[in-house]
Amino acid sequence: MKIKHIIWDWNGTLLDDLDVSMAALNEVLKSEQLPLVLDKEEYRQYFQFPVIKYYEKVGFDFAKTPFDVLAKRYMDYYQPHSFACPLHEGAIELLKDCREKGIHQSLLSAAKLDFLFRQIDHYGIRSYFEHICGLDNIHAHSKAELAKAFVSKNHFDRSCTVFIGDSVHDYEVASYAGCRCILIANGHEHISKLEACATPVLKDINELKKLLSAV
Structure with a gap:
């Protein structure tokens, strides 16, 4: 991959x-x-x-x-x-590893953008992301159009771009944008629903780190 x-x-x-x-x-x-x-x-x-x-x-x-x-x-x-929530175990190390490998990283969320920036800055990780995208409201309807426009605007090679998320919607968003997806099963959506998607499903960030170490 x-x-x-x-x-x-x-x-x-x-x-x-x-x-x-x-x-x-x-x-x-x-x-x-x-x-x-x-x-x-x-x-x-x-x-x-x-x-x-x-x-x-x-x-x-x-x-x-x-x-x-x-x-x-x-x-x-x-x-x-x-603000009292932790990042998932291994998250910062993986962001650092990806940057050292020369992998470009962006953040795309269904969260309201102004609050998303407050959260990112609270954890001191803004520098890992070249782009940070969010919505203009708190209703978390969909980020599909945002993702498609973002990928197109930045002329990403879709065959080499991977969305990583924890929900069926992340898979739908990646597919809509014409990109691949990896799902992690220790977030918000049940693994049985994730496994119904035609994409790799991993247990956690540490398992993802092992997969990406071969990239």
Whole structure:
């Protein structure tokens, strides 16, 4: 596998924010007097993009409380608490290894761009990325169009460009942009759903590091 450019996902892929994301979800569920999601595997089964579909699956009634209101409540909890999240084990070492190999790296996220920059700067890793792309809202609908335009604008060789993420949507985004994808199964989406995608699925960052060491 020849790789010239890696386009990283952020939440769940480099940032280990599963626990805080579950806590934020449960705060909103509690506010709506709905059953909490207490098991990580249950959460991973629910999770999907667009996030509005995932909200429907856990039981929110948008006729009672609009999605925009629920999303803001979620972010009101998630954003301040997210700065206590660690990066996944081995993440910084892998970013460093890729840079030393001459692999170009970018970050493309469904997160709101201004907050994404705050998170990246908090961890002191902005210098590893040549480009950082995010959305202009908190609704995490899709990053497919953003990805396709980004790859085209920068004239990347699609055969040597790999998206790395933790969700089915990351696979869909990579396919839409005409690139390859590697999925990591210790993020937000259940491994059974990832394995239904026609792409490699790895256990964690350390397994990814072994794969990329041969590049």
